[in-house]
Amino acid sequence: MVRKILKDIIYGFLAGAMISIGCAVYLACQNKYVGAIMFSIALLTICYKGYNLYTGRIGFMVNAHSKDDFHGLLLGLLGNTLAMMAFGALLGLAIPSLKETAVSVVSAKLTQSFVSALVRAIFCGILMYIAVSLYREKKTIVGIVFCIPVFILSGFEHSIADMGYFAVAGEWSIKGFGYIWTIILGNSIGAMLFPALKLIVKEKGNGEN
Secondary structure (H helix, E strand, O other), X not given: OHHHHHHHHHHHHHHHHHHHHHHHHHHHOOOHHHHHHHOHHHHHHHHHHOOOOHHHHHHHHHOOOOHHXXXXXHHHHHHHHHXXXXXXXXXXXXXHHHHHHHHHHHHHXXXXXXXXXXXXXXXXXXXHHHHHHHHHHHOOOHHHHHHHHHHHHOOOOOHHHHHHHHHHHOOOOHHHHHHHHHHHHHHHHHHXXXXXXXXXXXXXXXXXX
């Protein structure tokens, strides 16, 4: 039991470490298109290694929602958060130019209304589910390579990445905390939307047969 808990947290931490690297390369690139594409290395590594990323797993809770699945999801989120706080803060201290850019990025995010932030997060959740489900079901990285740049360039919000930007910027305010939870909520809704609708159709189909 203890080993399973540690694994979920550590794998969540490793996933967070990769997302922090994605945040770093995005902040470092002057060309946003290049930065958006390079960010894909984070999810590619997470999927290949089987790390525990909240936004990559929450959508699958629709079909697999046992107590162990739920615990693993939350422990992964804890690991994600710890990694983003630690690595984000280190990046902000080690590379001042990243912190300067992150401050600008975070300031823009905090000007959004609740509805705007939530909707952006929902669309990001949809894309994250598509990326990971295609990898799992079709054994292809096409979804990852395209969905990551699409959500970044569209201005959609990813909760774990946003944690990284906030940590790099040194933004630890109550408003920032509330913003992150708004994005977590939106990502969760978006990621569960497609599988939930598919499940409804499947159940109706089974009933008709």
